[in-house]
Amino acid sequence: MLExxxxxxxxxxxxxxxxxHISPKIxxxxxxxxxxxxxxxxxxxxxxxxxxxxxxxxxxKGHKGTMIFGRLGxxxxxVFNGRMHYYEGYPMNVVTFPQQILKxxxxxxxxxSNAAGGMNPxxxxxxxxxxxxxxxxxxNNPLIGPNDDTSGPRFPNMSEVYxxxxxxxxxxxxxxxxxxxxxxxxxxxxxxxxxxxxxxxMFHIMGADAVGMSTVPEAIMAHHRGLExxxxxxxxxLGVVGQVMEASHEDVLQAANTAGPNMVKLICAMxxxx
Ligand code: HPA
Numbered sequence: 124m125l126e127x128x129x130x131x132x133x134x135x136x137x138x139x140x141x142x143x144h145i146s147p148k149i150x151x152x153x154x155x156x157x158x159x160x161x162x163x164x165x166x167x168x169x170x171x172x173x174x175x176x177x178x179x180x181x182x183x184k185g186h187k188g189t190m191i192f193g194r195l196g197x198x199x200x201x202v203f204n205g206r207m208h209y210y211e212g213y214p215m216n217v218v219t220f221p222q223q224i225l226k227x228x229x230x231x232x233x234x235x236s237n238a239a240g241g242m243n244p245x246x247x248x249x250x251x252x253x254x255x256x257x258x259x260x261x262x263n264n265p266l267i268g269p270n271d272d273t274s275g276p277r278f279p280n281m282s283e284v285y286x287x288x289x290x291x292x293x294x295x296x297x298x299x300x301x302x303x304x305x306x307x308x309x310x311x312x313x314x315x316x317x318x319x320x321x322x323x324x325m326f327h328i329m330g331a332d333a334v335g336m337s338t339v340p341e342a343i344m345a346h347h348r349g350l351e352x353x354x355x356x357x358x359x360x361l362g363v364v365g366q367v368m369e370a371s372h373e374d375v376l377q378a379a380n381t382a383g384p385n386m387v388k389l390i391c392a393m394x395x396x397x
Contacts, residue, residue, distance in 0.1 A: 149200050149201070155238040163195060198394040201225075233345045234355070237309075237355075241358040246332070250305045254285055262313065310334045353397075
């Protein structure tokens with residue numbers, strides 16, 4: 124099992140290393156409706172996931188499915204435009220395949236973005252939340268199974284998954300470019316159902332400020348592999364007691380599209396100093 128998984132990672136890494144023309148140290152994963160960031164990029168190479176050996180393909184509307192090597196905010200970046208979700212039926216090791224190839228590509232920092240439901244009563248639709256910590260409610264973990272000790276420890280320490288250095292930088296830069304930031308705990312769930320009012324309430328009582336169906340497995344895998352992790356949620360609907368919205372996937376995409384430019388502004392401001 125370990126040999127097979129190592130072989131696949133090596134095959135994918137070697138395909139991409141042979142093909143790439145630039146050597147970014149920063150990777151960015153774009154969440155639902157947040158693909159607008161690619162319009163601010165200078166694109167060097169855009170590769171459909173279907174062309175990359177062993178690469179899974181997202182089936183979700185609003186997720187494009189290409190890997191882009193390019194430049195943004197004066198830095199070389201590798202952008203994943205579209206991600207795989209657990210609710211699509213992929214096993215955790217497939218959902219987190221992108222994070223497993225990053226070290227081999229020379230990536231040191233990963234920026235994760237997502238659309239999420241806000242449960243903190245001070246949040247508004249369109250807010251951007253810096254993820255300071257997470258709660259894993261997937262009922263699964265991408266590190267279950269034999270551990271590749273050459274990649275990371277069997278029992279990873281989780282006291283600082285989200286880099287304090289990058290959170291501090293986010294605050295400095297957000298002030299400079301006039302983007303309002305919220306900060307909070309993201310709770311990751313399998314989906315695909317949005318939450319019932321009772322579930323939103325429970326998650327808020329548990330200490331979460333926003334809920335979504337991605338990011339946590341990716342952050343776990345990236346952290347296990349020694350990458351520095353930074354993550355942002357765009358609040359696309361509210362699950363606040365007394366004002367639970369009737370969220371649909373279309374509403375989420377639309378709200379993410381509207382808030383997207385602020386997220387791009389913040390990321391572009393941070394990139395030169397990451
Ligand atoms: N719940 C779960 N996932 C989400 C939500 C939500 O309210 N909004 C966007 N993704």
